[in-house]
Amino acid sequence: MDHAPKFRIGELGYRVGVRPELLRAWERRYGLLRPARSERGFRLYSEADEWRVRLMQQQLHSGLSAAEAAREVAAMERERNPSEDSLETPVELAHALGTALEGFEEEGAHAVLDRLLGIHGLERAIRDALMPYLRELGERWxxxxxxxxxxxxxxxxxEGRLLALARGWNKGPGRRAIxxxxxxEQHTLPLVCFGLVLRNHGWRNVYLGGDSPVNTLHMAADTxxxxxxxxxxxxxxxxLSVAKELGALARRRPLALAGAGATPELARDLEVECLDGxxxxxxxxxARRFAKLAPMSSDFR
Ligand code: B12
Structure with missing residues (x-):
């Protein structure tokens, strides 16, 4: 629907066959019309206003009062074009996700994840719903x-759902992260989330998952x-238990530690980077840090 301001009230009235006084009354009483102002201060109406007036007329013909008809029009508009306000928030969706998961409802959980990702996008879904949900899950457990x-x-x-989103995340011309x-360590979920966001910044990932011996990482990194x-x-x-291997790896490749176990002090002691937050x-x-470097250079220390 086109919301661009186009018509003065007279023209709108002519198009829909309604007197301008009545249109103004509907605008004032029910908020049916939402005009913009021209540079000279005139009200200008859009095709969306025209659509609302036509729906209002239909509802009146079907016998509703003007107030009821205006409410119907608003409901139809919300259904057709849901505004931010009428959509579920990440907090509400995290709650719905928890209810489905804790009831072992696989389809229900995927349906909530569809809504979460569809409405809020990957990054908000991770930051404002999945991470808080996982934290709460751990506390309740x-x-x-x-x-x-x-x-x-x-x-x-x-994990299954996130890894399904990860398909193809090692393709393309971008920089590469192992x-x-x-x-x-088996807590891989935030790492997978990290990889998905990094991919959105144009990076490629080689994901080794949990329990990866550090002394094999340089082989993957070199390859x-x-x-x-x-x-x-x-x-x-x-x-700490693999401090020596981490030191050896850090001498060959830029290395960053992350997660609750990666404190800035530890990273300083081990002379590696720490990814906060x-x-x-x-x-x-x-991604920002590497973007400042020469194209595809690999040194960020
Ligand atoms: C899911 C889960 C599991 C799953 C993991 C599945 C998977 N594939 O990831 C499974 C079932 C395998 C599991 C097992 C265990 N778990 Co567990 N688990 C969790 C839970 C509920 C969520 C983990 C998670 O994803 N957290 C992510 C976010 C929510 O939390 P966060 O760690 O605070 O991370 C924040 C930052 O550090 C940062 N971050 C974290 N990772 C990364 C990575 C990158 C790259 C970046 C940039 C940032 C970043 O972002 C987060 C948000 O700000 C947590 C609860 C919790 N509070 O974390 C317990 C929790 C981590 N588990 C715990 C425990 C005790 C265990 C087990 C020992 C249980 C057992 N007796 O078997 C085992 C250990 C397994 C192992 N050897 O690693 C404890 C850990 C206590 C501790 N500090 O050591 C927790 C905290 C639960 C609790 N409240 O006691 N677990």
Whole structure:
């Protein structure tokens, strides 16, 4: 529907066969018309206004009062062209996702994920719904309010869905990242989220997943000539236990640590980079940093 301001009130009245006084009354009482102002201060109406007036006339002919007819028109417009206000927020969708996942409702969970990604896009979905949901899932699991079965079902379904989105994320001409979790670490979900956002910044990912021995990473990095290796872990112990290997890797390739286990102090001690924040801001920061370098140069220290 065209919202561009086009007609003065007389022309609109002529097109729809309604007196200008009545149009003004509908505008004043029910907000049926939403004119813009011309440079000289005249009200200008759009085709969307014309469409609303025509619907109003139909509703009046079917016997509704003017107030009821105007409400019907507003409802039809919302249905046809949902505004931001009438859509579910990330918080509401995270709640709906939790309800479906914790009830082992696979189809329901995918339907919520469809809405979440469709309405809010990948980055908001990750930052404002998936990360908060996972945090809450962990807290409820730790308090004994959720079973291990529910937590496993939820994380496996999310992992499957995110990895389905990841298909083809190693194609194209962009820079390359090796992304992995070190030995003993299975919390891959935020890393996959990170990779998806990084791909949106034009990068390619080689994803090794959880439990990846650090001493094999340089082989992968050399094979694909990676621009950076990103490792994430929930606990610092996973990094500290392979400090020597991390040092050796960092001498060959730019290396960044991330996740709750990657504190700035630890990264300083190990002389590697630390990606602060959530997976979305981490990917943005990395992409920004490399964008400042010469095209496809691999040194970001
Ligand atoms: C899903 C989940 C699992 C799944 C993981 C599935 C998968 N493929 O990822 C499974 C079932 C495998 C699992 C297993 C375990 N889990 Co678990 N798990 C979780 C849960 C619910 C979500 C994990 C997650 O994705 N977090 C992501 C976000 C929400 O949290 P975050 O770590 O704070 O990360 C933030 C930042 O650090 C950053 N970030 C994180 N990663 C990355 C990566 C990059 C690249 C970037 C840039 C940023 C970034 O972004 C986040 C948002 O700001 C958490 C709860 C929690 N609070 O995290 C528990 C949790 C992490 N698990 C926990 C535990 C104890 C375990 C087990 C030991 C349980 C057991 N007894 O078997 C095992 C250990 C497995 C292993 N060896 O790694 C504890 C960890 C406690 C600790 N600090 O050590 C937690 C915190 C639950 C709790 N409340 O106690 N788990």
């Amino acid at each position: 730790a308090r004994g309010e959720l079973s291990v079965a529910q937590e496993h079902f939820a994380s496996r379904l999310l 992304i992995a979790c070190p030995s003993g 694909v000539d990676a621009d950076v290796v990103v490792l994430s872990a929930v606990s610092s112990e996973r990094f 959530d997976p979305v801001s981490g990917a943005e920061a990395l």
